Amino acid sequence: VLTVDPRELARETVTRVVEQTDLGTAPSGANARDLLRETLYAERRRLERAPDAAAHAFFTRTRRDLERADDAEARALLRAVVGRYVDDIAGHFDRRFHALATQVVPRALGLMLGGAEGAISGGFGADTFASRLVVSGETEALRRVAALGPVLFAGTHASYLDPLVAGWALHRLGLPPFASAAARPLFEHPLIGPFVRRLGCYSVDESKTAAPLYRETLKAYATLVLEHGGGDLVFPGGVRSASGAVEGRPKLGLLGTALPALRTLALRGGPPARVFVVPCTISWPQVLEAETRVERWLEDALGARHVPRGDEFATTRRWFSFMRGLAAADLRIHVVVGRPLDPFGNDVDIEGEGGGSLDPRGRPIEASRYLLAGGALTVDPPRDAEYTRMLAERVAAAWRQGVVPLATHVVAYAVFERLWRDGRARDLTRFLTDVAPDAMVDEAIVEADVAKLLEELHKLAAAGTLQPPVDDEAKVAIARAMRTFATYHERPVLEREEGRLRVGDPSLLAYYRNRLDGYGLLGAPSRVTRASSMGMREVVR
C-alpha cells in the first residue's frame, strides 16, 4: 500500500520534474525555458477549444513573466506550472480513503455498477456485480510478485469503466489497493465521480497531454507512486480503443515509469530492486461507449472530419440502460492477467523466492544492470525509451494472448466476414454504405460459420494465441449474442427476423468484429488499418 503522505508525494513530484530538467535527463531532454514555452503554447491551444478563465489568467501571467525571467525565475515558473499540474493530477487523492479502499471498493463498485440498476429494479448490489467479473490467467504469479515489489498493472482500454473493473479484479485477488490512472471524465461523472476520487485514482486529462510539462509531471508522479511501493494501474493504450481491437502499440509514457522507479530503488542499495509490469486484458461483452468510439474510428480511418459529440459515458440514461443490459443478459466481463515482466520486458522468476529477471533462455540476470554505463546506474533517455519500447512489445503480445472471444465478438465476426465475402466488399466504406445496412444472412449459414470460427478459436487457444472462447456451441453463442445485442445499443447490432439475422448497425458490427481482428480467423486478413499519429487506428499486424 502507498504509505506516503499525498502532499509529500506532490512536493516530491515537483522536485523530481525540476531536477530532471536541470540535469537535462527529462525524457524530452529539453531545458526549463523550452519546456515552459512548449507547454504554454499547448495550453493556449487547449484553452482556445475549452475556455477556462482561471487557467487562462495563470498561463497568460506565466507567459508574461517568462519573457523577462532570469534563470532562477524561470525555474520558479517551472515549479509553479508543475505544481499546478500535480494538483490537477493528484489533488483528489486522499490517503485515508486509499487505505480504506479495501472496504470502500466493493461497496463503491457495487453502487456504481449496480446502484443505478438497484435504484430501478432493486437488489443489484456488490455481490451481483462480483458474479459478473471473471478473473483468470496468471493470478497466482501476480499475487506472488506483488509481495516482492511494486507492480505496474497495464490494462487494455476500451471503456472509461476499465479502471473500476481492473481495480475490482485486484481487490478480488486480495491485493492492497492500487493507485490508478483514470480519465478526467470519470472524476467529473455525477454518479461515480465521488467514488473515483476516493479510490486512489489520479486523473489523466487527455486534453492536456500535448503539454510536455503535463506529461513529465504525470510520469514523475506515477514513477514516485511505484518508488514508494505502491501498485499502479495504468492503461498504456492511451485512449480507449476506437476500432474495438486490442491496442497493438502501447504508448511508452506510463509504461516507462517502471524503469526509472527500478533505478531509484536500485540506487538505494540493499536487496536487489524489483519493479514488475503485469499486463492485463479486459474483455467486455458490450462496451458502454462503443457507438461514439467506433464513429471516431471510422472518421479517422475513412478520412472524414471528426465531429466532437457527447460520449455515452456522460449520459445518465445510457448508463442506466447499459447496466440494465449487463444484468438482464447475464453478461460477464473477463479480466485475464498476463505473466509478470520486468521493466525491460523480461520474464521474471515466479517459481523462486526473489522474483528476479530471467533471460530468454530462463537464466537469471540482474535487471538493474541494463542501466549501467561506466559502472554507474545512469539515466539515458534514448536508451531508456528503447528499453521501454521492448517492454511495450511484450505487453502488446500479452494483451493479444489475453483476449477472451465472447459471443458478441464471435457472432459479429462471423456475420461481418460472411457479408464481406458474399457482398464482394473491397473496402470498409463500401461495406458500411452498400453491403451491410439492413443486410440479411440465413441463421443456418451464420451457425455454420460460427461453428467453424469456434473450432478455429479453440485451436488458437490450445496454441496459446488467445483465450478459449466462452461458448462451445454455435447455437448457444448466437443466442447469447442476440440476447446481448437486444439490450443496450440504440440500434441493435443484429436482429432476428424469420430465421435470418438482419444487420441493424453496420458500424457496431465492425466494432465488435474487430476484437478478433488480426488472428487470421476464417481466412480474413487484418482489416484494422495502420496506426495514425493519433493512435486512433491500432496496428494489429
Added chain:
Amino acid sequence: MSAAPLAVAVLGAGNWGTTLAELSARAGHAVRLWTRNAAQADEIEKLRTNTKAIPGLQVHARVRATTSMELAVRGADVVMVVIPTQAMRQVARALGDVLAPEQPVIHATKGLEIGTIRRVSEILREETCARQIGVLSGPNLAAEVAQGRPAGTLIASAFPRVIAVGKRAFSSPSFRVFGGDDVLGVELAGALKNVVALAAGMATAMDLGENAKALLITRGSAEIAAIAGAMGARASTFAGLAGIGDLLVTCASPLSRNHRAGAALARGMTLEQAVASLGQVAEGVHTAKAARVLAARHGVDAPLLDRVHRVLYDGLAPKEALRQLMRLPAGREVAG
C-alpha cells in the same frame, strides 16, 4: 570521449573477425579474440599468425586469442560477433551464459537463419540477455581492410551508445565507421544482396556486358529494398554503405563465393556441381529461399530474386531466366 583503451571481445576468428580484431588492436584497444578451435588460438598466441583466415598477417600483440567464452566476454566494453549465420544460435547461447545485461553486442554477420528466416539480431535477442545490439555492415573485403587500405562501414543500432562504442573500438584513419539506426534494413540488405551477387556472377560468366550487370544490380537492389521496406526498413538505407555500397563490392569482386557460384551455374553446372566446385555453400544459395518466402509473405513482386531461386532449385537455365526477365513488362522504375 575519453581516450582510455577499451576492452574489446571479438567472437569468431575467420577472416572478417580476425580483421576487425586487428583493426581494434591497431587503434590501441585490448582485444580478446574467441575461437572454438584450440589449434587456431594456439597459432595466434604462439606464432602470431592466423594462416587459415588471413595468410601472411602478422597478428597484433594486443590481440589475445582464447577458446574461453568467459575470458573473452567478461568485462568487455563491447562484444563483436562474427560467426557464420548457421552457427550463430549455438554460439549466441554460449555467449548468453556469460554476457551481462549492460554489455553492447555488435554483429558483423550477413545472412538469415535457414528455416526460421531469423535475422542475426533476432537470434541474439532470443538466446541472450543482450538488448543493446548493433550490426556492422558495409563494402568491406576483409583482405583489403586488413592491409590497411581505405574503407568505410556502418554500425546501425537503436541505441546511440552502441554506435558510439563501436566507432571508438573499430574506427581508424583508414577505416571510417558511420552510424545509423535501421538495424532491420541493414541486416536484410546484407543478407539479400548475396542473391543478387549470384545473378551478377551469372551475368559475368555469360559475358553480357557492363550495362546488363548494372541493370541486374540496380533492379536487384530495388527488389531487396521493396521487400525490406514492406517489413518496415527505411528506403534510404539501401542507398548507403550497407545497401548499394555492399552490393557494388560484392558484385564487382569475381572472387566472392556467391559470384563464383553464379558463374558456375551460368557455365551449365547444376547446383550440386557448383557447390562441389566451390568446396562450400555460398550464402546466397540459402538466402534465395528466404528471399522468396519473405517476398511472398509481404506481397512484394521480386522477379529477379525469384528467377535466381528457380535457377538454383527448379533447374531453370540462366539464359532462359534472363530472357524471361527481359520480357517482363517494364513499369515505373521506382514504385510509389
